[in-house]
Amino acid sequence: MAEIEIKTAPADFRFPTTNQTRHCFTRYVEFHRCVSAKGDEAAECEKFAKYYRSLCPAEWVDRWNEQRENGTFAGPL
Amino acid sequence: MILRSLSCRFLTIALCDAAEPWQLGSQDAATPMMQGIIDLHHDIFFFLILILVFVSRMLVRALWHFNEQTNPIPQRIVHGTTIEIIRTIFPSVILLFIAIPSFALLYSMDGVLVDPAITIKAIGHQWYRTYEYSDYNSSDEQSLTFDSYTIPEDDPELGQSRLLEVDNRVVVPAKTHLRMIVTPADVPHSWAVPSSGVKCDAVPGRSNLTSISVQREGVYYGQCSEIRGTNHAFTPIVVEAVTLKDYADWVSNQLILQTN
Numbered sequence: 001m002a003e004i005e006i007k008t009a010p011a012d013f014r015f016p017t018t019n020q021t022r023h024c025f026t027r028y029v030e031f032h033r034c035v036s037a038k039g040d041e042a043a044e045c046e047k048f049a050k051y052y053r054s055l056c057p058a059e060w061v062d063r064w065n066e067q068r069e070n071g072t073f074a075g076p077l
Numbered sequence: 078m079i080l081r082s083l084s085c086r087f088l089t090i091a092l093c094d095a096a097e098p099w100q101l102g103s104q105d106a107a108t109p110m111m112q113g114i115i116d117l118h119h120d121i122f123f124f125l126i127l128i129l130v131f132v133s134r135m136l137v138r139a140l141w142h143f144n145e146q147t148n149p150i151p152q153r154i155v156h157g158t159t160i161e162i163i164r165t166i167f168p169s170v171i172l173l174f175i176a177i178p179s180f181a182l183l184y185s186m187d188g189v190l191v192d193p194a195i196t197i198k199a200i201g202h203q204w205y206r207t208y209e210y211s212d213y214n215s216s217d218e219q220s221l222t223f224d225s226y227t228i229p230e231d232d233p234e235l236g237q238s239r240l241l242e243v244d245n246r247v248v249v250p251a252k253t254h255l256r257m258i259v260t261p262a263d264v265p266h267s268w269a270v271p272s273s274g275v276k277c278d279a280v281p282g283r284s285n286l287t288s289i290s291v292q293r294e295g296v297y298y299g300q301c302s303e304i305r306g307t308n309h310a311f312t313p314i315v316v317e318a319v320t321l322k323d324y325a326d327w328v329s330n331q332l333i334l335q336t337n
């Protein structure tokens with residue numbers, strides 16, 4: 001049985017409130033900016049991916065991925 | 078029934094982690110937050126009784142003494158500086174004594190800046206909940222997610238609570254900081270577990286955070302608390318707190334099950 005790692009996105013002082021919508025969105029944008037700056041295989045981007053996957057509902061991620069493909073994503077990429 | 082709920086209150090045979098028939102008080106605390114809420118309730122009740130006794134005494138005394146037979150000519154006092162100062166200062170002091178512990182609790186419940194160990198997403202649907210454990214994902218493909226439906230009214234097994242039990246419980250580790258991300262996929266819902274002292278609204282297009290740390294292993298029951306239409310009553314919440322080791326085993330089992 002593979003050992004699993006108990007670890008998640010850390011608390012972020014930029015988002016100290018109950019409303020964490022921006023936290024998830026910001027992490028998603030950060031990941032894609034990191035990828036476009038450092039290339040697809042950059043290891044340091046992987047942590048942002050882990051963060052946004054932890055924080056964002058899957059449905060939102062799917063929708064944003066679709067929007068990015070169509071070029072209609074609203075965030076600063 | 079009343080006896081059962083009284084024994085639930087006073088003779089702690091088993092701790093009270095689900096709603097009881099005829100229950101008057103809170104369910105037993107499973108998190109420091111709920112303990113704080115119960116303690117605050119008791120603190121405020123002290124002042125409540127004090128005020129109740131004082132006001133009742135004044136009221137009864139006034140009715141007893143100032144009537145036509147005993148006091149035919151009423152006194153006409155329209156002003157009194159001393160009493161006015163006293164009746165302004167004294168209630169403010171009482172309010173202060175209530176406000177201090179109340180705000181302390183309120184801000185401690187906000188504990189957003191504590192690093193959690195696990196993030197669990199509770200997504201409300203009409204009429205079930207989806208739980209996503211996405212800390213173990215290696216791609217946008219979900220690896221550990223499941224739906225939690227209520228057990229229908231006509232087939233609970235012996236010992237299961239009617240409309241309170243679900244088919245897939247949320248498994249969480251005890252004594253660990255959890256970050257619950259609460260959001261719905263359709264209409265407003267609410268994720269509420271009384272023993273944990275948590276009631277978090279699920280608002281469409283927004284994700285709300287609530288952090289809990291369950292202190293003892295057990296099964297905790299809650300219900301959707303955003304009753305805006307039919308069937309919200311049939312989306313209960315069941316949290317099963319286990320040891321960290323059992324949690325890790327459960328996660329790896331689920332991962333194996335869901336990837337195959």
Ligand SMILES: [Cu+2]
Nearest residue numbers: 266267301309
């Ligand atoms: Cu609901």
